[in-house]
Amino acid sequence: MLETPPAPAPPAAGFAQRVGHALEALPEGADAARVWRALGAHGVQEELYATGAPTGPVPDPGRLAALLTAVDARGDNGVTLSVLVQTASALPLLATGTAAPALAAYRQAVAGAASVALAATDAQAPGSDLTALGTEYTVDGGELVLRGGKRWVTGACAADHLLVLARHRPGRHFTNFTWVLVPADAAGVSVRPADSELLTASGTGHVDLDAVRLPTDHLVGRPGRAMASFARHMATERLAGAQWAVALTRRVLIETRRRLTGRSVDGQPLWHHPAVRQDFASCLVRVAQLRALLDTLTPRIAGERDLAAAGLLKAAVGQTVDAVLGRCAQLQGADGLARRGAAHVRAEAAVFGLGGGATELMLAQLADRADAVLEELAPCR
Numbered sequence: 001m002l003e004t005p006p007a008p009a010p011p012a013a014g015f016a017q018r019v020g021h022a023l024e025a026l027p028e029g030a031d032a033a034r035v036w037r038a039l040g041a042h043g044v045q046e047e048l049y050a051t052g053a054p055t056g057p058v059p060d061p062g063r064l065a066a067l068l069t070a071v072d073a074r075g076d077n078g079v080t081l082s083v084l085v086q087t088a089s090a091l092p093l094l095a096t097g098t099a100a101p102a103l104a105a106y107r108q109a110v111a112g113a114a115s116v117a118l119a120a121t122d123a124q125a126p127g128s129d130l131t132a133l134g135t136e137y138t139v140d141g142g143e144l145v146l147r148g149g150k151r152w153v154t155g156a157c158a159a160d161h162l163l164v165l166a167r168h169r170p171g172r173h174f175t176n177f178t179w180v181l182v183p184a185d186a187a188g189v190s191v192r193p194a195d196s197e198l199l200t201a202s203g204t205g206h207v208d209l210d211a212v213r214l215p216t217d218h219l220v221g222r223p224g225r226a227m228a229s230f231a232r233h234m235a236t237e238r239l240a241g242a243q244w245a246v247a248l249t250r251r252v253l254i255e256t257r258r259r260l261t262g263r264s265v266d267g268q269p270l271w272h273h274p275a276v277r278q279d280f281a282s283c284l285v286r287v288a289q290l291r292a293l294l295d296t297l298t299p300r301i302a303g304e305r306d307l308a309a310a311g312l313l314k315a316a317v318g319q320t321v322d323a324v325l326g327r328c329a330q331l332q333g334a335d336g337l338a339r340r341g342a343a344h345v346r347a348e349a350a351v352f353g354l355g356g357g358a359t360e361l362m363l364a365q366l367a368d369r370a371d372a373v374l375e376e377l378a379p380c381r
Contacts, residue, residue: 016066018042020029023070030144031201032082033115035071039083041111058097058370059087061302064240068257069247077348081355082115084152085150088240090118091180092233096240097220101181107160117184119207120230127354128361130227131172135164135209137180137294138209138217146180146212147186156205159189161186164209164227172225179220188212198348216255216318235310236358238317239301243295245276245317245352247322252342256280256328259335279331283324290320308369311362321352 022042027033039045042308044067049057064087071080086109094106094116103112108114121127124134146166162182169176182189188210196204222228257280260271270276295312299354300306325346330334336342366373 005058012159015044015047015063016070018046018047019196023074026074027075028074030074030079031158032155033201035074035079035083036086036115037112039067040110040144045087045091045112047085048094057092058302059092059240059297061239061243064088065243065247068123068240070268072244072251075232075251076201077345077351078199078203079247080248081199081202081351082155083236084240084244085118086116088237089115089233092236093118093229094181094220095163096225096252097179097181097217098163099217101215101218102220105181107200108160114160115155115158116161116163117153117155119150119153119162120155120165121150121152122165123151123206127152128358130230131166131174132178133167133177135166137166137168137178140213141215142212144180144212144216144218146209146214149206149210149211152194152264154207155203155205156207157193157203159191159203162189162207163220164207165230168223175224177226178223179226179229181213181218181220182209182212182214186212186214186378199351206221231307232305234356235301235305235307238310238314239279239294239298241352241356242290242313242317246287246291246294247323248349249290249321250344251285252325252345253280253283253287255326256331256342259332276331281329283327286320286324308365308372309363311357312373314357315359315362315366318353320364322346325349339368 018038022044022344023035026038046058046062048067050060067087068080068084071083091106091109092108094102105114105116109116122133122135123128125132135150137144146164148166150164162184164180164182165177167176168178168179184191189212191206194204194206222229236244249302257271259372260276260280261269263270286310293316296344297309300309301313325342329342332342
């Protein structure tokens with residue numbers, strides 16, 4: 001049975017302007033934490049979510065796209081990644097908690113006064129195999145005792161709270177897992193930056209949990225419901241990823257065309273070379289196709305939490321972004337190797353093919369549904 005679609009966010013023609021006002025006063029190079037605070041101070045997170053969804057707040061798709069496009073325009077992919085994960089996944093998941101710690105953390109995060117890192121990928125399991133994770137909690141003397149480790153956690157290095165996916169009993173069954181809200185400064189919590197020169201502004205890090213003791217009211221949502229809630233909100237994160245992918249590839253294409261029209265060979269701009277124009281046009285076709293697929297699938301993903309549609313969209317994102325940015329890097333030549341040039345952007349954009357499910361996994365799932373997809377492609381009757 002499909003969920004009741006959430007009510008759309010109240011009309012607010014000034015949302016994009018509000019985002020712009022929040023960002024315009026920030027200096028170039030402002031980190032993710034500063035951007036998050038500025039957005040919260042201007043009420044952006046407060047206005048982002050639709051109301052009435054049975055599983056908690058869901059970002060309004062139009063507003064989410066406007067937010068990600070505006071943040072992407074600043075040109076720092078790490079910052080955009082941090083904003084995306086918090087708005088599309090971390091905050092909606094945190095909102096499933098009804099105890100005082102979760103409610104307080106949610107209010108702080110929406111106001112921009114605190115940041116939340118979603119700690120799902122585990123140190124003892126491949127990223128796509130969450131049911132094999134080793135992080136666990138037990139109950140001792142009326143307290144939770146949390147042990148384990150999390151890897152490649154976006155925002156971990158600057159987070160005030162960690163939303164940790166942990167098991168409460170052995171086995172792979174999806175009811176064996178629960179979310180735990182962990183203060184980043186709790187005894188036994190240590191965070192170290194990820195060893196990477198990419199997406200540095202995202203504050204991505206690895207988290208170690210060494211017998212972290214917390215009151216039982218730090219459980220978020222009903223015990224055993226973590227995987228189910230994660231799957232629902234993962235659909236929204238994949239939608240957000242596609243929105244960002246369109247904004248990012250469009251931005252790089254605009255910059256690439258500017259460079260092609262500004263450089264000349266034998267007195268003629270590179271833009272007028274037939275092979276260059278064809279390559280560029282091919283990129284336009286790919287991004288236009290992705291945008292069309294995004295527009296087509298948004299109602300199913302945002303309104304129905306259709307995971308199959310979200311997986312199809314994510315597979316398209318993974319294939320499109322790398323192909324387009326790779327071609328832009330080639331078209332820009334040596335200029336593409338500059339700081340924040342197309343080659344660097346392409347390297348950072350590898351996250352589209354990894355985070356939230358590898359492209360290969362999405363394609364495997366799509367192949368499993370081949371008959372259903374082919375049926376959907378039949379002529380309209």
